[in-house]
Amino acid sequence: MAVNLKQLAELLGLSQTTVSRALNGYPEVNAETRQRVLQAVRETGYRPNRAAQRLATGRAFSIGMVMPIAPGIDSDVHFGEFLAGLAEEAVKHDFHFVLNPSAPEDEEVTFRRLAASGNVDALFLAYMRANDPRIAMLKSLSIPFVVHGRSIGESRDYPFLDIDNTSAFYDAARLLIQLGHQRIALINGPEYLAFSIRRKKGMLRALAEHGLALDEALVEHSLMTDEHGYRSMQRFLQHAQPPTAVLCSSTVLALGAVRAINQAGLKIGDDISLIAHDDVLPMLKPENFSVPLTTTRSSLRAAGARIATRLIGGLLKRGDYPDQELWRAELIVRASTGPAPQK
Amino acid sequence: MAVNLKQLAELLGLSQTTVSRALNGYPEVNAETRQRVLQAVRETGYRPNRAAQRLATGRAFSIGMVMPIAPGIDSDVHFGEFLAGLAEEAVKHDFHFVLNPSAPEDEEVTFRRLAASGNVDALFLAYMRANDPRIAMLKSLSIPFVVHGRSIGESRDYPFLDIDNTSAFYDAARLLIQLGHQRIALINGPEYLAFSIRRKKGMLRALAEHGLALDEALVEHSLMTDEHGYRSMQRFLQHAQPPTAVLCSSTVLALGAVRAINQAGLKIGDDISLIAHDDVLPMLKPENFSVPLTTTRSSLRAAGARIATRLIGGLLKRGDYPDQELWRAELIVRASTGPAPQK
DNA sequence: GATTCCTCCCAAAGCGCTTTGGATATCCGT
């Protein structure tokens, strides 16, 4: 069934060369001819054989990822969601997506091996930290890459896709302040991750603008499991002066926080307000919480898909993609936020 | 630097044909010659070019997986762990591992497309259910596959790797009974998954053998998150006659259960005994629980690796792998189990 | 009108492997 280049060329009465060039966007082919070729492709359903392309071009038509298998990062819900977006997009373009599990201490070796193997022609990076050494490494490896997130303290001259975490949490905190909250707590992701740092920064900025300070006793950093959300919230509630509002870095954390709040007999959106960052995890929708959650929303899966698109588009020299993108999270107000309680 | 077949053949004063045959285990090559070839491969570090092999053989040298993106299955910790084992092994053999995210309702289409695309030469299946229709489908697709787990009610004539869930939970329950426990609860995985069904069965058998019955009020099925473990345990503890022991289908569930128990002021291993199934998740070690957990242990990552090995080995016709494997989980006693409390 | 320059196309040579279809040499029984 599947036609190949040769047959397609014969069918059109053209040479393989011309057809190939028409398909790959080379200039030395008549516009009309190109249209004929494209038409024939549509009719026959021709798809170039990837193995042959790989062999002829020496390119891999694959993108690689080093999958961290460290405790704590390892395979959490957020990772899976991001992965799904990426893989889906890769499959769509008939690109292979090569997963390389690696312990953090072997990461550099893994990167080098992967880049040298010729098995992938682009890489991407996630779980950015402050001053992340991997960026410099990848730059030196002369293999295209895109970073999910941004490092901090590094020069900003590398391709990335990030959401504006600072603004997101600035906006969220500001809303709470406008509602009269003065003591706001933060349940954040791991302290060394760049997004956590930025979210805290955004919150600090909003507080500072209103002459408020952040009580460090009301900040917790941890893995983003609901267990940790629960514990953090419990700790806050035992504080002499408990917060009247709390920001969570994930709906997963919020799940635990909500439980702690309920258990303390407090009413969300009333006694205490809560805003969570929503990665749009299909299994955990903020609108399905007993009290629907106010969130800053940005789809992790969409980010994965976008990174794949950019990487693949860049490799195929199709379209023009910005090198750096900063997505703005949406602040969506639901029932979990309300005016600060009057004491 | 990398040598290719031609250079290797020249170096040896042999034809490419002979070298290729020597490497691929064909009989028509002298034993001594083969040794020379193998030796040369070692010295030069020769690795066949996968793209060329793909083109010449028409095989993909890749294994595929349809990644479920349904709520509830989607990207949980256990999945990531299994994936890591699989990917690691695939990379080792220079096999690509092609992830295909798909919603359950599109699964059949996805399987067919994947099999037809020629992009993979084997598939594997996970999250088995009772009477799982995917098995018959894969059989009809004439593409090799291995199932992680086993269906129930299907004829048993397909390749699988499973752990003996029935025995694991039989053993665990028996131990508890021997310790004098009469009321044992079960916090299980989703009801429709085969492993959940088997674990319950194993438990039932042990009880029956000792003339005990299972109180259905002491059984909970849910996603394997600690949140659900917590809730289930809480419900049990509110029962008029609470259990003196509990079985958990995952250490993640146990995490929540332990919290509920502590919160109720009960002492694990003393007031209430707990045995969990341990998938050997690196982020959650049973020995690190405040009271180290007695577990039935079987590494999920090892299972992933083994499946990759079997799939790849089969495709390369290397070695002889059993078609069906049933791993026995180890019952490891730690501090969370003790004699039933005397009332 | 001859020369140069584009424009548009093609033939053929790879890419690095596998595999078909012989060759050549050795060995066997008779």
Add this chain to the structure above:
DNA sequence: ACGGATATCCAAAGCGCTTTGGGAGGAATC
């Protein structure tokens, strides 16, 4: 010693694509 197995090896033809190095024809140049 001879015809036929048997054991080893090789040359060459693909696999399906990209890319080099032209080549024919018409337009532009002088």
